[in-house]
């Protein structure tokens with residue numbers, strides 16, 4: 001790389017062409033560390049699902065940050081954790097494959113919780129990456145820690161976990177809690193984080209057309225939206241048992257051009273009939289709510305009216321059955 005003059009006139013006849021960088025970054029961290037929220041905040045639109053429940057992200061969804069000097073492609077992964085089931089193992093394999101391909105890794109740990117076994121497990125995994133993959137330690141949810149001393153202590157704790165290229169506190173909360181809570185939470189240092197990530201990308205042209213936010217197939221995003229709606233307000237153990245598959249998305253025939261309708265057929269798989277009852281609710285009330293909520297989001301995503309056909313099915317112990325895992329797309 002050539003050094004840029006920092007001041008004074010450009011040498012005559014030498015045009016400075018700004019460097020453009022492009023490449024891949026990925027966030028890892030224990031469940032609920034704030035990876036999806038960070039991805040969404042950096043990209044500026046909702047591409048990865050978020051929820052208060054851990055382990056809701058199953059697919060490597062890319063969000064793309066378009067800047068005048070760079071294109072940063074974010075790969076959002078499931079949480080890396082000690083596997084307990086076959087599904088857990090597969091998810092970890094996905095994460096490891098992702099880690100070995102990206103240009104820079106962001107290791108996320110939440111500021112409002114002490115460093116735990118989950119963080120150490122991930123830090124160990126990261127220390128086994130090929131040496132040239134830089135890791136930036138990101139202390140997420142910095143807005144949740146108001147005392148500077150405590151934030152400092154958390155930064156030191158995080159720094160002690162590994163050999164990091166940088167360490168930075170951020171907040172990706174968008175103030176959604178409203179102005180009544182003292183102005184609400186504001187984002188913090190997202191631009192600085194983007195700069196740090198971009199600095200680690202190789203020089204190169206944009207890899208995706210301008211304006212594109214994700215290359216995740218629409219069906220996967222639709223499935224994620226249904227999954228998100230179905231998880232809302234249910235018991236803690238249900239998230240691990242729920243899989244959503246979009247069977248078909250077809251424009252309804254015989255509709256006038258100005259009143260299109262997209263038929264979306266979706267199966268929601270659970271492991272036991274007791275779970276099926278939870279998802280469906282008394283007299284189908286819960287499933288109806290899930291459908292209404294998901295439909296609104298799918299319509300917003302696809303920009304067309306949607307008829308959403310939801311079916312809940314039991315796939316007994318699918319997390320432990322290789323054949324069923326394959327069928328469900330894992």
Ligand SMILES: Nc1nc2c(ncn2[C@@H]2O[C@H](COP(=O)(O)OP(=O)(O)OP(=O)(O)O)[C@@H](O)[C@H]2O)c(=O)[nH]1
Nearest residue numbers: 032033034035036037051054055056057141172173
């Ligand atoms: N206050 C605050 N809350 C945050 C921030 N970032 C994330 N959260 C909340 O933390 C919870 C978890 O965030 P996610 O982005 O879903 O976490 P994740 O790491 O993607 O979780 P998994 O998909 O389970 O791996 C959600 O309830 C978020 O709203 C932040 O910067 N500030």
